[in-house]
Amino acid sequence: MENTVLTVKDFSASFGDHQILHDINLTIERNIVAALMGPSGCGKTTLIRCVNRMHELIPGAAVSGEMLLMNEDIYDMQPIILRRKIGMVFQKPNPFPTMSIYENVVAGYKLNGIKLPKSEMDGIVERSLKNAALWGEVKDNLHRKGTFLSGGQQQRLCIARALAMNPEIILFDEPTSALDPKSTAQIEDLFVELKKTVTMLLVTHNIAQAARVSDVTAFIYLGELVEFGPTEKMFTVPKDKRTEEYLTGKFG
C-alpha cells in the first residue's frame, strides 16, 4: 500500500440536486500517468477537482465516500494545506500576468508568504523550469512577463509552477486542448520524463492522447467509472461493451 498515492472509495459528488459522480473506486500508484477519459460532461473534470477540493468553489457542492492522499483523508485536511501538496494545470494556460517568468515559477511560495533565501529560490526556479523542459528557452529572459511566451511555453511554465511545490501528484485538466499539435507533443513527451519523479492524473477527452501517454486509464461515462485498468489492456481488450463502443468511436 506504500506505493499508493491516491485512493478513491465509493466516492460520489453532486452540485445541489444534480449528482455528477456515482460511487467511484480507484487507486493510483506512485510514478505513473493515469488518464481519465470520457465524453464531455461525464464528470471527469469534477473528479479531479474533487481531489484538490477546487469543486468547493461552486456553491452547493457536496461529496460522500472517501478520498485519501498518501493515506490521509483529503476531506479532513485544510484545503489550503491540501492544495500545496497537489499541483494543478488547467485547460487554458494561466500564468499570472503581473509576474515575471521567475516569479511565476515560485508563485506558490511567494503568494503563500513563504520566505526562502535567494539561492534556494534560484535553485527551485532552475530545477522546475528544467523539469518542465522550458529552461533552455527562457533562461535569458527570466525577468520578462510570463504572458509574452507562446501558448505551449505558457503551459509548460504552469507545469513548472506546479512542480516547484514538490507535489505528491499533479492534476492535469485537459492541458493540451488549447494548444497546437507541436506544443501538445512537447507536453506529452514531458509526461514521460516527469513520471520518474511525480505522479500525474490526466483528464483528456482525446482517446489517442490517453493511449499515447498513460499507464493506467479510467473510462468514465455518465458519472460512473465504467472501466479502470492498464491502458494497454483497455485499449486492446476492453472488458466493458461501453468502453469498446467509446474507443471505436460509436459515441462520445
Added chain:
Amino acid sequence: MHDNVRARLAKDTIFKGIVCLFAFVSLLPLFLILYYITRNGIAVINWEFLTSLPRPTGETGGGVFNAIVGTLVLIVLSGALSIPCGIAAGVYLAEHQAGKLGNAIRLSVVVLQGTPSIVIGIIAYLWIVGPLKTFSAFSGGIALAVMMLPVIVKTTEETLKLVPYHLKEASLALGVPYYRTMLKVVLPSGMSGILTGILLSVARITGETAPLLFTAFGNQFMNVNIFKPIDSLPYRIFYYAMSPYPEWHSFAWGASFILVVLTLSLNLVARGISAKWKIQY
C-alpha cells in the same frame, strides 16, 4: 425615377452635414472654455501668484498658495477615506454578483452618484461640522469622499469582473488562501483600471464647490490642520470672482486656469495609465 434618386442623395448629404454640424457644436463649449480661461488666466500665472497668500482688501497682489495646498489636503483626505471603502465595496460586488446585499449596494451606489453635491455638503455639515462645532478640512474631506465613492466602487467592480476567473483558480490551486489570492493576484491584475477610476474620481471632486461651502468653508490664511477651515481652489475662485475688484477678477481666472489644468492632466494621466498599464491576460 431618376429624380427620386437625386432627392435621396441630396437628403444623404444634408443628413451628413447636420451630423457634422452638431458634432462640432458639442465640441465648441470645451474649446471656448479652454480658450477663455487660457486667455484670461495665463497672464496672471507667475511664481508670486502661485506662492503667495490672498491679501486683504485694498492691498494689491496676492495669490492662491493656500488654496492649492488646501485642495491637495482635501484630495488626500477624501482619497484616504474613500479609496479603501470604495475598493472593498467593489471587491464585494465583483465577488458576489447575485445576492441581496450586493444588489442593495449596487442600488445605493447609483443613487449616491445621482445625489446633488450640495445635499451631500449639507449632510456633512449636520453630521460633522455641527458636532465638532467648527468648519474643517476634515468635514470637507468626508463630503468629497462621499462623492468619490460611487466612481471608485463602480470602476473597481467593473475592472475586477474582467479579471479572468482562471487566474483566481490558479492561485487557489496553489493553496493560496482566499484573502491573499484577492490581494496578490486579483487586485494587482486589475490595478490599472482601479487606478484610473481613482484618478477620475479625484478629477471629479477637485472642482467641487458646493459641498465645501458648508464644510471646509475657505480660509484666507495658510492652514494644514485638518480640524480647521481650509481653503480650496474652487472656493478661492468663487471668492475672487464675487469681489468688486478687477484685479481679483483676473485672479479668479488664474485660479480657474490652474484648476482646469489640474483636472485635465488628471484625466490625461488616467487615460495614459489605462492604455499603458493594461495587463495582457
